Amino acid sequence: xxxxxxxxxxxxxxxxxxxxxxxxxxxxxxxxxxxxxxxxxxxxxxxxxxxxxxxxxxxxxxxxxxxxxxxxxxxxxxxxxxxxxxxxxxxxxxxxxxxxxxxxxxxxxxxxxxxxxxxxxxxxxxxxxxxxxxxxxxxxxxxxxxxxxxxxxxxxxxxxxxxxxxxxxxxxxxxxxxxxxxxxxxxxxxxxxxxxxxxxxxxxxxxxxxxxxxxxxxxxxxxxxxxxxxxxxxxxxxxxxxxxxxxxxxxxxxxxxxxxxxxxxxxxxxxxxxxxxxxxxxxxxxxxxxxxxxxxxxxxxxxxxxxxxxxxxxxxxxxxxxxxxxxxxxxxxxxxxxxxxxxxxxxxxxxxxxxxxxxxxxxxxxxxxxxxxxxxxxxxxxxxxxxxxxxxxxxxxxxxxxxxxxxxxxxxxxxxxxxxxxxxxxxxxxxxxxxxxxxxxxxxxxxxxxxxxxxxxxxxxxxxxxxxxxxxxxxxxxxxxxx
Amino acid sequence: xxxxxxxxxxxxxxxxxxxxxxxxxxxxxxxxxxxxxxxxxxxxxxxxxxxxxxxxxxxxxxxxxxxxxxxxxxxxxxxxxxxxxxxxxxxxxxxxxxxxxxxxxxxxxxxxxxxxxxxxxxxxxxxxxxxxxxxxxxxxxxxxxxxxxxxxxxxxxxxxxxxxxxxxxxxxxxxxxxxxxxxxxxxxxxxxxxxxxxxxxxxxxxxxxxxxxxxxxxxxxxxxxxxxxxxxxxxxxxxxxxxxxxxxxxxxxxxxxxxxxxxxxxxxxxxxxxxxxxxxxxxxxxxxxxxxxxxxxxxxxxxxxxxxxxxxxxxxxxxxxxxxxxxxxxxxxxxxxxxxxxxxxxxxxxxxxxxxxxxxxxxxxxxxxxxxxxxxxxxxxxxxxxxxxxxxxxxxxxxxxxxxxxxxxxxxxxxxxxxxxxxxxxxxxxxxxxxxxxxxxxxxxxxxxxxxxxxxxxxxxxxxxxxxxxxxxxxxxxxxxxxxxxxxx
Numbered sequence: 001x002x003x004x005x006x007x008x009x010x011x012x013x014x015x016x017x018x019x020x021x022x023x024x025x026x027x028x029x030x031x032x033x034x035x036x037x038x039x040x041x042x043x044x045x046x047x048x049x050x051x052x053x054x055x056x057x058x059x060x061x062x063x064x065x066x067x068x069x070x071x072x073x074x075x076x077x078x079x080x081x082x083x084x085x086x087x088x089x090x091x092x093x094x095x096x097x098x099x100x101x102x103x104x105x106x107x108x109x110x111x112x113x114x115x116x117x118x119x120x121x122x123x124x125x126x127x128x129x130x131x132x133x134x135x136x137x138x139x140x141x142x143x144x145x146x147x148x149x150x151x152x153x154x155x156x157x158x159x160x161x162x163x164x165x166x167x168x169x170x171x172x173x174x175x176x177x178x179x180x181x182x183x184x185x186x187x188x189x190x191x192x193x194x195x196x197x198x199x200x201x202x203x204x205x206x207x208x209x210x211x212x213x214x215x216x217x218x219x220x221x222x223x224x225x226x227x228x229x230x231x232x233x234x235x236x237x238x239x240x241x242x243x244x245x246x247x248x249x250x251x252x253x254x255x256x257x258x259x260x261x262x263x264x265x266x267x268x269x270x271x272x273x274x275x276x277x278x279x280x281x282x283x284x285x286x287x288x289x290x291x292x293x294x295x296x297x298x299x300x301x302x303x304x305x306x307x308x309x310x311x312x313x314x315x316x317x318x319x320x321x322x323x324x325x326x327x328x329x330x331x332x333x334x335x336x337x338x339x340x341x342x343x344x345x346x347x348x349x350x351x352x353x354x355x356x357x358x359x360x361x362x363x364x365x366x367x368x369x370x371x372x373x374x375x376x377x378x379x380x381x382x383x384x385x386x387x388x389x390x391x392x393x394x395x396x397x398x399x400x401x402x403x404x405x406x407x408x409x410x411x412x413x414x415x416x417x418x419x420x421x422x423x424x425x426x427x428x429x430x431x432x433x434x435x436x437x438x439x440x441x442x443x444x445x446x447x448x449x450x451x452x453x454x455x456x457x458x459x460x461x462x463x464x465x466x467x468x469x470x471x472x473x474x475x476x477x478x479x480x481x482x483x
Numbered sequence: 484x485x486x487x488x489x490x491x492x493x494x495x496x497x498x499x500x501x502x503x504x505x506x507x508x509x510x511x512x513x514x515x516x517x518x519x520x521x522x523x524x525x526x527x528x529x530x531x532x533x534x535x536x537x538x539x540x541x542x543x544x545x546x547x548x549x550x551x552x553x554x555x556x557x558x559x560x561x562x563x564x565x566x567x568x569x570x571x572x573x574x575x576x577x578x579x580x581x582x583x584x585x586x587x588x589x590x591x592x593x594x595x596x597x598x599x600x601x602x603x604x605x606x607x608x609x610x611x612x613x614x615x616x617x618x619x620x621x622x623x624x625x626x627x628x629x630x631x632x633x634x635x636x637x638x639x640x641x642x643x644x645x646x647x648x649x650x651x652x653x654x655x656x657x658x659x660x661x662x663x664x665x666x667x668x669x670x671x672x673x674x675x676x677x678x679x680x681x682x683x684x685x686x687x688x689x690x691x692x693x694x695x696x697x698x699x700x701x702x703x704x705x706x707x708x709x710x711x712x713x714x715x716x717x718x719x720x721x722x723x724x725x726x727x728x729x730x731x732x733x734x735x736x737x738x739x740x741x742x743x744x745x746x747x748x749x750x751x752x753x754x755x756x757x758x759x760x761x762x763x764x765x766x767x768x769x770x771x772x773x774x775x776x777x778x779x780x781x782x783x784x785x786x787x788x789x790x791x792x793x794x795x796x797x798x799x800x801x802x803x804x805x806x807x808x809x810x811x812x813x814x815x816x817x818x819x820x821x822x823x824x825x826x827x828x829x830x831x832x833x834x835x836x837x838x839x840x841x842x843x844x845x846x847x848x849x850x851x852x853x854x855x856x857x858x859x860x861x862x863x864x865x866x867x868x869x870x871x872x873x874x875x876x877x878x879x880x881x882x883x884x885x886x887x888x889x890x891x892x893x894x895x896x897x898x899x900x901x902x903x904x905x906x907x908x909x910x911x912x913x914x915x916x917x918x919x920x921x922x923x924x925x926x927x928x929x930x931x932x933x934x935x936x937x938x939x940x941x942x943x944x945x946x947x948x949x950x951x952x953x954x955x956x957x958x959x960x961x962x963x964x965x966x967x968x969x970x971x972x
Contacts, residue, residue, distance in 0.1 A: 151965060372587075390646075393613030402653070409657050421654055425647035432623060432642060440627045440635070473552075476545040 002066040003050040006075060007124050013039040016194070021110025033090050036117055036298035037083050044079040047072060063192055064131035072483075073336055074127035076259045077343060081253040082120040084347045087460050088245035089113055096243065098185075099153035101452040112152055116249060119145035126257040132181045132191040136259055139177070139225070140154070142257070143170050145177040146250065150242040162241025169234040172341050173224035176217050183214030190352045200272045212278055215269055219282065224267070225258035228320060230285045232313045236297075239309035244357070247305065248350035251312040254353055254409040256339045259319055266326060284324040288419050293315030295423040296431045304353055305363045307430055308346070311389060314427060315342055318404050321416050325407035333482035340478065341388070341400035341447025348464040349385040350377050352455060359451040365433060375451045379438045381461050386470050390431040391424050395472040485540035486525055487604040490564065491614075493518045494571070494597040496816040507589040508898070514593065515572040518600075522568040526962075533851055534965055536560075536606060536673065549660070549669035553606040558962030559809055561563040563603045563736060566816045569948065570728040571596040574721035576941040577824045579831060581629070581644040588629060591621035592721055599729045603736060608656055608670040612649070615701075615733050618726075619645055625722040626714060637717040644700060644710040650739075652697025662686035672740055676970075679745035680795050680843040691749035691845075694742060695757070698734035704794065705763030712783030720827025723779075727786045728820035732812045735793050737846050739805065742797075744969045750800055755779065757798045764791030766899065769906035773913075781914055783909060786819045787861060795900055796877035799893070801886050802967045807876025810956060814861070814869035814949060821858040823946040828938045829918065835927040838917040840926040845919035847927065851934040852919040855944045858956045859911040864904055869952035870960070874904070876948070914927050 017032050017039075024031065040342030052067040089096075091111060122141030129135040147170065151163020185191055187207045188199045203211070223231040239247045266283070270276040294314030301307040319342075322335040353363060356378060360367035372379040388397035401424060408417045453461075471478055484494075497514030512922060521899030532539060537554030537687040543551040556564060574592060581588045594617060601614030619642060627638040659675070662684045669675065673734035678684045696707070704712035711731075715723040742750060746795045748755075793815070828851060830836050833844070844851035861868040878901065884893040934942075952959055 040748070087642050104533055185493070381618075392619065393616040398613070398616075403655070405654065406657050406660070410661055417654055417657075421650040422647075425643060428641065428642060428646040432639075435623070436627060436635075439624055479545050479547070 001046065001050050003047075003052055003072070003075075003128075004061065004065065005304060006050060007121050009046065010040070010117060010121040010124060012120065013043070014114055017117060018110070018116040021114060024110075024436070027268060028444070030090060030093065033086050033093075033112050033113040035156045036113055036270075037086050038084050040079050040117070040120070044076060044083070046364065047076050047079065048213050064134040064271055065128045066130045067128060067415055069336050070263070070336075071128040072259060072390070073238055074125045074256060075248075077256055077339065078123040078127065078253050081249065081256075081343055081347065082116050083251045084351070084460065085245045085253075086113060087118050087355050088248060088347075089427055091351070091358065091457050092243060092245050095359060096153065097153040099159070101155055106183075108152065110245075112149075115149050117246075119149070119249065120253070123253050123257045125270050129261065129262060132184070132193070136174075136177060136181065138266075139261075140174065142254065143174070146170075146246070146254065147228065147248040149249070152243050152246065158241040159243065160239045160241075163167055165234050166238045166242075169224060173221045173231075176224070177221035180214050180217030180219075180221060183210060185431055187211050187214065197268045197271050198268070198277070208274065212275070215265075215275075215279065216282070218265060219262075219286075222258055222262045223286060225315050226262065226316050226319075227290075229289040229313065232290065232316075234292065235313055236306050236309045239308045239312070240303060244350060244354045244363070246307065247309070250349060251309070251454040252343050252346050255312065255316060256343070259323070259335065259339065262323060263326070263332075266323065268399050270326065275276065280324055280326075283320060284413060287317055287320035287324050287416055289317075290314070290320055291419055291423045293317075295426045295430075299426065301430065302365050303363060304368065304434065306347060306432070307365070308353075311427070311430070312346065314423065315346075317423070318401060318420065321420055322404045322407050322415070324416065325404075325411040325413055328407035328410040328413060330403060331407040331411070332478060334400075334407045337403055337442050337475070337479065338400035341396040341468075344464055344471070345385050345388040345395075345397050348381060349389065351461060351464070352382045352385065355453055355457060356382075359448075363450045365437045366444065368434065369441035370446075371438040374443055374448055378451060378461075379451070381465050382438060383435055384465050384468055386431040386434050388472070390428050393472075394469065394477070396468050397472075398467060399472060399475050484540060485554055485821050485892075486521065487538050487541065487556060487723075488516060490521055490525070490604060491554075491569075491597055491601045493521070494593040494600065497968065498825075499592040499594040501586045504586060507581075507586045508575075511575045511589040512572075515568070515575045515596070516594075519568040519572045519736030520862065522561075522564050525556065526565060527930070529556075529558070529561060529962070531961070531965075539606070549671070551671070552610055552611045552891075553671060553956070554604045555606045556604055557966050558964075559736070559739065559966045560603050562809065562813050562959055562962055563732060564600060566732070566813050567596060567599045567603060567729045569945070570724055570816060570820045573727075573824065573941040573945055574724040575723070577827065577938045578721045578769050579827075584628065587624070591625045592725060593638060593655075594618065594621040595625075595722070595725045595730060599725070599733065602733050606672050608659075608672060608741075611737070612653065614654060615730070616649055618730055619649070622714075622718075622722070622726060622730075629715040629719045629722075631719075632653050632717045636927045637713045639741055641714040643709050644707070648697055648707070650697075651693055651700065655693030657695050658690035658693060659684075659686050659745070662690065662951065663947065664834075666820065672829050674837075675741070676744040684736035684745065686745065688749050691742065691746045691753070692915065694738070694746075699760075702731055702734035702790050702793075703764075704790065705760050705787075706766060708764065708768060708787045708790075714782050714824065715783035715786065716777065716779035720830075723783075723823040727783070727823065728816040728877055731786075731790070733809065734789075734814055734817060735797065738797055739809065739970070742849050743800065743805065747800065752800060754798050755892055757794060758892055760790040761794040761798070762846060762899055764788055764794065765903040765972045766906070769903055769910075773906065774908045776838055778829065778838065778841075778914060778918065779823075780912060782822050782826055783798050785910065786815070788907065789815050789862075790901065791903065792874055792877050792900065793816040795881050795896065799877070799881040800971065801880050801883065802964070802971050803876050804880025806960060806963050807880055808877075809873075809967075810869060810952075810959055811873030811877060813874050814952065817866075817949050818858060818870055818943045820850070820860045821854075821942045821949075822862060823970060824856060824938055824942055824945075825855045829855075832931050835962055836927075838914070841918045842921040842927060844920070844927055844931070847931045848855070848933040850939060854913060854939065854942045854946065855919065858942065859915050861946065861949050863908045863911050866954045867955055868949045870949070872953060872956035899908045908942050
């Protein structure tokens with residue numbers, strides 16, 4: 001099967017879900033989410049049988065669409081995270097029903113389940129995009145779906161505020177991206193990444209500043225997407241205000257896609273040593289600033305969602321360390337491994353958070369006080385997610401950091417590795433704040449009823465926990481795949 | 484299943500049972516006892532005819548990175564495994580009735596134990612490191628939930644110090660890994676030792692310093708020691724026993740395993756720096772110990788102080804010094820565990836640990852007094868206890884460094900370090916006098932009871948081991964010497 005069909009399937013699935021939404025009764029809204037999950041699972045299975053060889057260089061679409069390993073990995077990554085987001089959305093449905101004004105209860109729910117599917121299609125295209133035009137178009141498809149999703153809870157002011165901020169800054173970064181692309185196109189005469197790479201070595205020395213300027217502007221645009229400091233300022237407010245499943249989607253899938261595009265663009269430009277010498281320090285500075293800002297700003301947070309927003313900035317910093325070490329033999333697989341680890345632990349944290357927040361009525365840290373007594377299993381899952389995010393050995397998060405630091409030391413980025421160590425230790429503080437709330441503190445209301453967890457969510461939590469430990473102890477299979 | 488794997492799994496499984504709601508005390512005692520017996524069996528079946536690691540099991544997890552789950556033990560590991568299992572058993576035994584979340588309390592203790600045992604039984608550096616980290620979160624919870632005093636602040640401080648130290652250590656290990664020629668990359672201690680001897684890897688001074696300070700923070704090397712006394716004072720007694728008695732030995736064990744074979748030149752190059760720092764441990768921290776007004780803090784500082792001797796044995800880098808150091812690790816672990824167990828008992832009997840409120844306890848609790856006297860003498864290093872054997876070997880080893888008849892850095896440092904023995908005699912005897920002799924003070928009344936039988940027998944076990952190995956250190960050296968004959972060619 002040609003991998004081109006994968007996105008087609010996803011888009012068709014989305015359209016069918018919208019149709020079903022229009023014709024189904026109010027009581028059957030959740031069926032849409034289940035249908036979406038089943039459909040996406042089918043596409044996920046199809047990625048493993050898709051014949052990537054059909055998209056070789058001679059194929060008609062190969063000029064802008066690649067189905068190489070990186071692309072297939074990200075497609076699977078995005079599909080998996082969309083499925084997890086839908087599982088979360090099911091748990092989150094009561095909040096959506098309350099906060100979307102309509103004549104009939106639950107009217108907004110269908111779109112809330114269908115829109116992630118469209119965003120998923122865009123992200124999958126981004127994974128394959130090897131032409132600036134294609135990158136731009138797929139990025140827009142994703143961003144437009146997110147504009148709607150972020151401000152979905154129309155009765156909540158903070159959600160609308162988040163939507164507005166995301167809209168304005170998304171538009172700004174889009175502007176940056178197009179502007180950067182025009183400079184690069186102006187110098188090289190190409191928008192295709194491979195063509196640019198082959199044109200670069202023959203270029204006149206005098207155009208290097210213009211080229212660097214264009215690349216710098218593109219880097220700024222992508223930094224907005226991956227939330228690298230100093231372009232991270234939109235993240236805390238947007239992440240906190242957006243519906244929680246959307247926050248998870250933004251912080252995992254959207255960020256990962258941004259990183260893959262960054263890798264592709266970077267690989268195009270580092271072929272010229274002169275450019276490489278200028279570009280790598282730039283990325284290293286971004287990485288250092290992002291690690292410092294993300295970790296330090298997370299320390300005083302008292303809202304778990306906001307804390308996770310800053311933590312996601314911090315993790316972007318570690319990923320950027322990997323990107324800056326791109327010359328190391330294992331750097332590529334280190335980044336992908338880190339992304340996989342990040343998916344597992346972040347999704348687990350958000351899933352547990354949604355369930356607890358529904359029952360406790362908020363996502364402040366104080367709402368998690370005494371969770372170990374009220375729901376020991378949920379507390380343990382959250383503990384595991386936090387430990388993995390902090391980077392404790394025998395969890396997958398530690399291995400991610402180990403491989404990244406290994407690449408950094410191998411590339412002699414000693415300052416970055418040192419900064420990484422200091423910031424990781426600082427990270428222990430805020431992740432353990434969550435542990436403290438759950439295990440040290442007494443619950444506000446000792447007689448609170450037990451927290452109910454849906455069967456699908458229960459299964460998902462158990463699976464994520466098992467994967468975090470299993471891959472943390474036995475990473476062999478995944479690593480072998482990534483090389 | 485390899486016997487060493489069982490040694491790690493028994494506490495883990497027991498911890499899981501505790502969390503699942505089984506009667507925690509009974510099952511923990513059973514698990515810790517079974518582990519102790521298993522360890523004794525391993526020691527008995529150790530083959531002295533073969534050098535190197537025995538009971539080896541290897542599972543390659545990811546060959547390209549050279550990571551494999553390899554367990555094995557030689558004489559040094561066995562001595563430390565014995566220490567871990569004995570102290571774990573004693574710590575579980577002395578645990579009083581736990582007021583809240585008893586299951587989690589015992590589970591945390593057993594997790595620390597499993598982490599220490601795993602670290603001492605690992606041949607692969609990845610798991611050596613990872614197992615040690617397993618103890619971090621239980622420590623955080625033990626101090627945070629069941630601690631005394633400013634438990635919250637102290638729990639944070641300890642966790643951040645240890646996390647920071649661990650990650651410095653991690654950088655050092657990465658540097659070590661990268662210094663192995665490509666194609667031979669490994670984290671196997673045995674191969675690293677061989678490569679080190681063959682001169683095929685030259686990691687350089689930076690890697691050594693990362694390891695020294697990474698491990699140093701975990702061992703509470705001056706001036707990174709401030710976390711330790713507070714942590715031990717605040718932690719519940721069984722946790723302090725495990726942490727000060729067993730877990731802190733991880734860093735010194737790591738230095739023995741890695742630095743001695745791979746960095747002999749760097750150890751010499753930076754020996755002056757380390758001598759100054761370890762004198763800080765012995766003399767500066769020694770005087771700080773004298774000034775303490777609470778028993779738990781005093782014991783915490785004394786434990787930090789004794790790490791100075793261990794470093795002296797390490798930097799001496801000869802068979803005598805290193806053998807003395809590892810003997811000292813064993814003896815100090817038992818001593819400090821016994822002292823913290825008794826300290827917990829005193830606090831339970833009288834409700835305080837302030838010297839100013841205690842006095843005349845010996846008349847009311849003679850058995851407690853007698854046992855405390857034994858443990859205090861062991862801590863001072865009285866001949867007859869294995870602490871003495873360890874210390875004297877360290878002093879001889881360090882003094883013998885350098886050209887014969889010359890009086891250089893090492894000799895000066897040894898002479899100064901000897902004063903540490905006087906210092907420890909001062910604070911220990913003073914503490915003994917203030918608590919057990921003299922007139923009764925506010926916290927001691929007629930109905931103050933003597934030591935409970937559980938704590939009594941646990942401490943007797945520890946003290947008896949100290950005496951046996953003190954009169955016959957050869958029992959341990961029989962296991963240790965071949966290792967150091969191999970480590971210091």
